[in-house]
Amino acid sequence: MKIRVALAGNPNVGKSVVFNNLTGGHQHIGNWPGKTIDKAEGTVNYKGNEIYVIDLPGTYSLTAYSAEELIARDYIIQEKPDVVINIVDASNLERNLYLTLQLLELGANVIIALNKMDLAERENVKIDIERLEKKLGIPIIPMVAPKKEGMKELLDAIIKYAKKSVKREMNYNEKIERYIDEVEKIIEGKLEGFDKRWIAIKILENDKEVKKKIGKDLLSQCEEIREKMNKNVGDPEIALADARYQLIKDICGDVLTKERKVTVSDIIDSVLLDKFFGIPIFVSILWMIFQFGFMVSAPFCDFLGDGFAALSSVLSGATGIQWFDYLFFGDYGVLNGIGMVLSFVLLIILLYFALSLVEDFGYMARAAFLMDKIMRKLGLSGRAIIPMILGFGCNVPAIYATRMIPDEKDRLVAIVTNPLMLCGARLVFFSAIVGAVFGKAGGDVILSLYLLGIVLAFIVAIILRKTILKGRVSPFILELPPYQMPVPKVSLSKAWQRGKLFFTKAGKVVLPGILILGILLITSTSFTYTENAEESLAAAIGKAFLPIVAPLGWDWRLLVAALFGIVAKEIVLGASALLYGASEETIATTMASMYTPLQMYSYMVFILIYVPCIVTIGAIKQEAGSKWAIFTLIYGIILAYIMAWVVLGFGHLMGVV
Amino acid sequence: MIPLAMAPEGKILRIVGIRGGRGIMQRLMELGLVPGSTIRVIKSTGRGPILLEVKGSRIALGRGISMKLLVEVR
Incomplete structure (x- = not known):
């Protein structure tokens, strides 16, 4: 059966x-x-x-x-x-x-x-x-x-x-039942396939979905009864909720006995929700999740990266077709792309597993409780703090973590602003070049980029809240569940499913993206194969856009390196090395000799903001739809350009050369 | 009768009225916050959310919404 x-x-x-x-x-x-x-x-x-x-x-x-x-x-x-x-x-x-x-x-x-x-x-x-x-x-x-x-x-x-239905009708108090009966009589036999008592109750509750199912004539008759009820017993919605609780009270009367005493949850809460220690404890718990996810996955990700790179170099040359080798087995080819997506899968599974454990324990609701006051002022819901902090590691799992935010608008604001959190991949490029360009001030420069990202995220959130995602952050109503031991097996199974979903969905965006960028790089302007990046379509595009970035003082190579960064932000480093004919070790000094610190800072600000990497775009598309993925792309580019320009202008004004 | 936001910590209160839109009202009612029910303020500090005990569960409400719940001290 x-x-x-x-x-x-x-x-x-x-x-x-x-x-x-x-x-x-x-x-x-x-x-x-x-x-x-x-x-x-x-x-x-x-x-x-x-x-x-x-x-x-x-x-x-x-x-x-x-x-x-x-x-x-x-x-x-x-x-x-x-x-x-x-x-x-x-x-x-x-x-x-x-x-x-x-x-x-x-x-x-x-x-x-x-x-x-x-x-x-x-x-x-x-x-x-x-x-x-x-x-x-x-x-x-x-x-x-x-x-x-x-x-x-x-x-x-x-x-x-x-197969032996135990359908059971619960009767509320007489005052209410009268009106339910009256509505039931009106709709009697008129609605096939629905429970008429349920329909009657929902009409009295003014349920907009149920009302759609009912013809105008019937509805106006029902509305009369609703009006009558409103006059006699008060707001029908409240009256019905009240009637349910009344019945529950009657049922529980001689069924339930409880003694109020201080529970384990009360004791844990008195520590975790403490006025002074609550937020520091929250930050340290997040730090642990963060460390767990990134530290545990790191060796496996390296292994996957090396493995796929080795496989690529073995397969490279097998066909003898250069362009094919480049697109599929090259350093930035499809095979390495699969390796990259796989290493993200692992990271997502680990972070999701840890977050799910913490959530099942009952702590996520507490974190939202602690952070709501601050976040609300900045146009975000309290629950958005978790994806924001995860974004410093990687925006991809962070985008998925926004599922914890129940309100659709709140969630969209959190998704769209998340790429402004300086992720680990962008850090690769920044930390590689700050030493040579800024000397001892390198650390401060990176810190300033972190802060700039956060400030911009809040500004964008506030603007969105006043324009296309108009409205206040939805009111904070949240149950803080009793603490309980999480079941690791359940969390692991949720995380595994999430990773699988990411692999199939994001993969569909990432791999074609890698192919397109690859084709742009190896196709010359006369549409033949080329190994010289300067002759490529990518370079042509870079040069075509040069007038736009000329006020920023870049040459076409900086632009093309940024284009590469769309695949994955850490590639900006390798790509600029390639374009400037330097190695990853010497590129920083090359750049330092060609550009002023101010120009470099402006470029770094651009790289911080411009577009999310392709995997993040895939995640945004999956979670919020194409429209929002494109929106994030476009506002990123515009904001990045403006900010790079502002940095330069402000620097000149302050007399920095 | 005072707004819930102004109720002191530890006090046992009775809900007298709820102001606010339909959606919000339903969300409050499904959590047990109906007029007439008894609640207790567990935590209410500064300007952050307020923590309540409602029918044996812990419910957190933002400041804004707790201004819309009218209560009386029992």
């Missing part, structure tokens, strides 16, 4: 652990159509049944106000899963039952998985499960998901109830 199961529940109730326990290795993570919200699905075979499991987004409710809630409820309405497993946090029963009631309103076949029984016990929360089962009229399976306790019982319950 084939059974389709959907997992629903509040955020932080352990849904992904249950999902992982159920599906093991047979899972797939993607996006919900048109959304950047994770969609996880998988299958499990149990006692001869093929069970398909989908993990719906974590929500507190099923209104039409957020994308997550719409996805969850539309799935249940349209796909009609055989069973909906509502994962409920036993240590926080009342609040969790609010969603349960709404799932029952939808007419879903609900089984409750009462998770975190161990935490409830530790916090002296006692639940009379039998009685709760009777009152709700649906099966309840107690469990401790990280220890896999209750999983077998849950699977058995899925099979038992899959």
